[in-house]
Structure formats: C-alpha cells, structure tokens
Amino acid sequence: MIAGSRVVLRERRPSDVPYAQAWLDDVDAMRWTLHPYPAAPDAYDVPGEPLSWGLVPLTVVDAESGRPIGHAGLGDMVPEHRRALCWIVIGDAAFRGRGYGEDTMRTLCRFAFETVNLAKVELEVVADNAAAVRLYERIGFVREVTRRRARWIEGAWHDEHLMGLFPEELR
Amino acid sequence: MTFTGALVRLRAMEPRDADAQYRWMNDLEVTEHLGWRYPISSLAIAQRLDGAGAMTFANPRFSVERADTGELIGYTALRDVTPESRNGELDLVIGERSAWGQGFGTDTARTVCAFAFERIGLHRVQLWVVATHAPAIRAYEKAGFVREGVARERFFKRGRYHDAVLMARLAP
DSSP: OEEOSSEEEEEOOGGGHHHHHHHHTOHHHHTTSSOOSOOOTTOSOOOSSOOBTTBEEEEEEETTTOOEEEEEEEEEEETTTTEEEEEEEEOOGGGTTTTHHHHHHHHHHHHHHHTSOOSEEEEEEETTOHHHHHHHHHHTOEEEEEEEEEEEETTEEEEEEEEEEOGGGOO | OOEEOSSEEEEEOOGGGHHHHHHHHTOHHHHTTSSOOSOOOHHHHHHHHTTTTSOOTTOOEEEEEETTTOOEEEEEEEESOOTTTOEEEEEEEEOOGGGTTSSHHHHHHHHHHHIIIIISOOSEEEEEEETTOHHHHHHHHHTTOEEEEEEEEEEEETTEEEEEEEEEEEOO
C-alpha cells in the first residue's frame, strides 16, 4: 500500500472489477485514452503474481472511504536507463477536478523514485487534454516532445506530448 | 561487441566455448576454491551455454579472452542483478592454468566492473571468496574491491569448513 494524502494506491483486487467496468464504460473518463473500443468484461487486469519490476498496475482508492476511484501505474521500465512510463485515470466522475488526480500522480512518482529507484518518469498525453497537461506541469513534468497528429480520436487528429520528470523536479 | 581492459577482452559466450569450459569445470585445481563440486557432462555444459549469448540486464555473462592472443582463458558473470537496489553478484573464473598469476583475473574484475557501473548503471558489485584463496583476494583488492566481512565456516570443501570473505566495490 502506498499512501498519499487523499488517495491510497494499492494492489488490484478482484473486487475492483465492477468499479473498473464503470470507469471503462464512462465516455468522459476514456476520451483521451488510447482505447477506442468498448471495454471487454475482463479488460481490468488483476495480476495473479506479486508485483515486481517491469509493470506495476495499481488501483487508486479514496483514502477516506476506501472506495476505488481509478487506476494508475508504472510500466515499460528500462533497467539500464532507469525510466518508466506512468499512467493515471480517475474513473469515478465524482472524484474528478478535486485534486485526487494530482495527489495520485505525486504519490505514484514519489514511489517510482524512492522505492523503485527510477531516475526518470515519463508519460504520454494528448495535447488537447489541457487539464491533464496542466496537472502534470504543476507536479513538475516538462514537455519534451510533441508528436504531431499522433492520435486519431473521435474524428479528428490530435498532437501528443511526451512529458518527463526527474526526482529533483517533483513538487 | 566486446569490452576491452588492459589485458583481456570480454565477449558474449559462444557454443564453441564448450570444450574449454568442460576442461575447466572438471579440473580439480581450477574448482578447488569454487562452489563447483560435482563432475559435469559436456551435455550439461552445452545446455548451460544454450542462450547464454543473449544477455539482458538480469544476467550479463562473458567469455574472457587474452587481449594479445585472443585465447579463451575464463568466464565472468553478474548474477542476481536487482533493478531496484542495483546490486550484482560477481562470478569470475580464470580456468586456463597457463593464464594464472599474470594479472588477467584482476583485469577481468576491473573490466566487468566498468561494464557494471558505466554500461548498465549498477551501484554495487559484490562477491564471496573462500578465505584460503589468497591470490584471488589480492586480485580483487587490486581491482578495487574492499573486504567487508568474514562469514565463519560458510564454505565446505575438501572435508572441512572454510571461512568466506565478502568483498564489494561501489560505483565511483
């Protein structure tokens, strides 16, 4: 369990699946993600093995109530270069726009640096997802690359930023 | 691609290294100070070598050649490499008797440490050596390893227990 101030990041559990199904079916939650298709019933992967280096998928729960509100994690870890890609989805609409995402991201990055010993965390975000870009920048992420027309979403092209964060930049 | 020190070259293991490894691992004088204690078949050597050339962060391993003649003289590996703590355990054997006592072991240790620290970013390389193996301890000290402690009667060979020395080198 990884404690933030408003959220707790913990291992995924089978009991999270009904919540996750609702997030995956929520058009607003999924608009800027990479998944253009309706989610299959088993789309929320609950690993049977203990988590270890490589891929760390987590469920985000509200620290106060313990309710699952989204998911986040680290993947594509490169041991030689000590970097990983991270992701975050606050799937429960009632918890959006209230600082839960920011706390989740900060908590995830602190875990990446202090526990996993990564030297850099990167992410990919659709450039038009302005709220997310602002949130990442508040935490310290820097826009490093913009890939033009990198994503086709709902009938239009969108650019995509690659953003990166070093330990000393996290705030 | 090879990694070159002052006296040796480290390269990927090849199937053609099997004969030399078979000789070393069945040579009681070579294995005297090592954990190897059972006779080993050429089939087991071949299986050990199968895929050994494909290295990842978790298991770098090399055949050691003399830089001057290209002769195969030993092998070295990093085991139990942990990506979070960035530690590795060093294996090093100069199996060719004609190459003993000339600094090849020291240079191999230096070269594999350079690989560990500069190439894949490890923080610490450690090894265990039996306390009676004075030339190896001297070689590791020359290569920058520091004695960190002695584990009493950790190693059983030749009918009795021997102490084992833990040595380690940290990234510069």
